[in-house]
Amino acid sequence: MNIPFASFVPMHEEIRQGLDAAFKKVVDKSYFIQGEECEKFEEEYAAYCGTKYCVGVATGLDAIYLILKALDIKAGDEVIVPSNTYIATALAVSFTGAKPVFVEPVIDTYNIDVTRIEEKITEKTKAIIAVHLQGRAADMDAINAIAKKHELYVLEDAAQAHGARYKGQRVGALSDAAAWSFYPGKNLGALGDGGCITTNNKQIADKVRALGNYGSDYKYHHIYQGTNSRLDEMQAAFLRVKLPxxxxxxxxxxxxxxxxxxxxxxxxxxxxxxxxxxxxxxxxxxxxxxxxxxxxxxxxxxxxxxxxxxxxxxxxxxxxxxxxxxxxxxxxxxxxxxxxxxxxxxxxxxxxxxxxxxxxxxxxxxx
The missing domain is CATH 3.90.1150.10 (Aspartate Aminotransferase, domain 1)
Structure with missing residues (x-):
């Protein structure tokens, strides 16, 4: 018997008709960036996660980076990161010019050991990134309590945790903002790259949206030195088919x-x-x-x-x-x-x- 590590075939065969219809709909509209499909997916995914806002971006890495930028994390700052995670978590910190500071995990959960966080906090520390690794939530109550004590931001790296819950509440709504990846292999995966952020903070949502659209709050008006990171219509349409x-x-x-x-x-x-x-x-x-x-x-x-x-x-x-x-x-x-x-x-x-x-x-x- 041959069993692959992963297969998309059973999933995609089950929803093939919906995926085909979504593809045709986007192509027929000829509107591929920042259109109705992305807007509706943002509304639906925010509702799913229990947050007020969702902003589509190009990748999970961009999602973390743009949240950090929206929080004004910069060179000279430090951000707490689990020592056991995919490198994208740390790269996002580095891209802002800040320094990732690694904290060891609990070996039985693979997630950050909350008892080790405070010893790594300095006057330069600005945020803690809680990674919900492998689909299991980090200990968010303890992390948020530490952050409150030291006046730090908390981000969730929820790239592997679509639909996971912590004490009855979905992840993605347990911090200042959460970063998501829709890489095809995720539990909720696009048919290409994609990502988003979820948050209950309008200021963060608005700034992430502007930063990911060349720093523009409306066409040809640029308030930040932004980048190009947007969830395209085709991937948003596919994700809308998959989310239910x-x-x-x-x-x-x-x-x-x-x-x-x-x-x-x-x-x-x-x-x-x-x-x-x-x-x-x-x-x-x-x-x-x-x-x-x-x-x-x-x-x-x-x-x-x-x-x-x-x-x-x-x-x-x-x-x-x-x-x-x-x-x-x-x-x-x-x-x-x-x-x-x-x-x-x-x-x-x-x-x-x-x-x-x-x-x-x-x-x-x-x-």
Whole structure:
């Protein structure tokens, strides 16, 4: 049996008629930037997240960057970032001229360890970025309490958490503003690049919209030195087709996760935490840990099972961030995670037979 790490086929076949109609509608209108589809998607996604405002942008990276710019984060400032996340979170900080300051995660949740944040706060710190990694929310109550104490902004990097909840409330409405990616592999993915920000702060929403449109608040009137970062009509139209199905797709992922959690019993494997009332996980990826990760990866590949390593080199050891002069061993939890994690198949449309095959092969892995 061959099982890919991910497949869009079951999802897209189910909504093919809607996607085709959306494509035709946009082409027939011949209006491709900042039109009705984007405006309606912004309204619908804001309502879904429980926020007043949503602003479409070009990518998830741009979403973080534009929020930081809207908050006037600049050179000389510092921003708290989890040491275990995709590099885009840190790059957005760097693009403003500010310095990303890495804080270690809790290894069982992969999210930022709130007990370690305050020791990294200095007079230069301006914001904390809470990443909801893998689809599990960060501990937002604790993060917001720390931010309030030190008068800091809080951003959510929700790029992997479409539909996740924290204590009953959807992520994306738990901070000053949240950044989203609609990269095709996300739980809510476009058919190309895309992103947005959500917020309850009109000033942030208006400034992000202007900054992403060449700094313009209306045509040929430029109030900021902005950039070009807009969610195009075609991707917005596709996202509108997908959004009503998101909760159903997430629930299917949870069922797969439940099967993995109950079925994988190999003592060599560390499993992720299950969804709960406080942390309603949407399993963007299902990540296991194994001290013999590379051997496990090869074994699963030999048995037709696709996997991905998220992420094999932590940010502080990437050449891109050698300027921070963080040596190997200084962030041991992020390093441990990078050496041991392996993401196994998790996508809407996996059959029970496929899930059981993955479970069986993992349970038979030995060293």
């Amino acid at each position: 199905h998101l909760d159903k797709w997430n629930e299917a992922r949870r069922r797969i996760a439940e099967a993995y959690l109950s079925g994988i019993t190999n003592p060599l494997i560390n499993l992720p935490l299950a969804t709960s009332e406080e942390y309603e996980h949407i399993y963007h990826v299902f990540v296991i840990r194994c001290d013999r990760r590379d051997e496990l990866e090869k074994y699963l590949k030999d048995n037709g099972i696709g996997t991905v390593k998220h992420y094999p080199v932590p940010m502080h050891l990437q050449k891109a961030y050698e300027e921070l002069h963080i040596q190997e061993g200084e962030l041991p939890i992020a390093e441990e995670i990078s050496k041991t994690v392996l993401s196994i198949p998790m996508y809407y449309g996996m059959t029970e037979e496929e899930v059981e095959y993955v479970i069986d092969k993992i349970n038979k892995f030995e060293v």
